Amino acid sequence: MKLKNFVIMFITLMGVWLLLNNSLAVPILLSGLILSIIIPFLFCKHCEVFTYLKFTPKSMWYTLLFLLTFLKELLLSNLDVARRVVTPSLPINPGIIEVKTRLKTKIARIVLADSITLTPGTFTIEIIEDSLFIHWIDVKSTDVQEGTKLIVEKFEKYLEVMYG
Amino acid sequence: MDKEIVELIGGIIALIGSIFLLLGSIGLLRMPDSYNRIQAGTKASTLGTMLSVVGTWFFAPEWFGKFIILILFVLITNPVSSHVLARAAYHIKIPLTPKTIVDKLKERQLIDPERSAYRKKVKTQNK
Incomplete structure (x- = not known):
């Protein structure tokens, strides 16, 4: 159990507790504090995903940029799906394609796969080694390189800095 | 006066949210196979x-913290659940629609049968 994992878990739990209670009264603070210390002690043997989080100014800035990109893509993807759904001819051209990722750490790949799932017309079905298999509602290219460029790279450049 | 305007804005945002939800449901009905249904369902x-949660926030500003947690929870769990559904569907061989033009995962499994043994592995583990 590393101290860093413990601290991140503690901050997360405490944050959720305070947001849920919406108050800073002493009994609430105290009970939250005690529980947020006990729970990581009991369960933080396996939370090694946090090990790769970085807290440099650069990574914070990239996290912000990543979130903005993500929200933009989320909005675009919704408009895209909405357009396809309401068009009478149902313009879909689906297929499963393969893309490669350069990311090494577990958490970076999780975040990448989740972001791909929430962006226009794509979602991750399977990860095998460094390949992601993606269901694409409108296949523009079956080539690995081309697909990687279109789908993965816009997130990868941020995630690389955030999680290394 | 002010309160009415705030509530109007909140109502409009919640309405846009519900329109997206409606379109998603129409997508669930219209799409030809499980995978495309998941596409429509997840995003919408x-x-x-x-948006519905943000709209509700204009009516009940004191619930700010709870709304933040709701949004985070939806944002984290939604893609995970849809990925797991799609993966399970693929591994129990639910057919893709005939419109499908390419299936790289199947090609990969033909080259590398070790990896397609997902179901076999699960079976042997259960024994």
Whole structure:
């Protein structure tokens, strides 16, 4: 159990507790504090995903940029799906394609796969080694390189800095 | 006066959210196979729920913390659940629609049968 994992878990739990209670009264603070210390002690043997989080100014800035990109893509993807759904001819051209990722750490790949799932017309079905298999509602290219460029790279450049 | 305007804005945002949810549901009905249904379902429900929650926030500002947690929860769990559904569907061989033009995962499994042994592995583990 590393101290860093413990601290991140503690901050997360405490944050959720305070947001849920919406108050800073002493009994609430105290009970939250005690529980947020006990729970990581009991369960933080396996939370090694946090090990790769970085807290440099650069990574914070990239996290912000990543979130903005993500929200933009989320909005675009919704408009895209909405357009396809309401068009009478149902313009879909689906297929499963393969893309490669350069990311090494577990958490970076999780975040990448989740972001791909929430962006226009794509979602991750399977990860095998460094390949992601993606269901694409409108296949523009079956080539690995081309697909990687279109789908993965816009997130990868941020995630690389955030999680290394 | 001010309160009315705020509530009007909140109502409009919640309405946009519910329109996205409606479109997502229409997508569920119209799409030809499970995978495309998941496409329509995931995206619409994520943004739809987020906008509905943000709209509700204009009516009940004191629930700010709870709404933040709701949005985070939807944002984290939604893609995971849809990925797991799609993966399970693929591994129990639910057919893709005939419109499908390419299936790289199947090609990969033909080259590398070790990896397609997912179901076999699960079976042997259970023994």
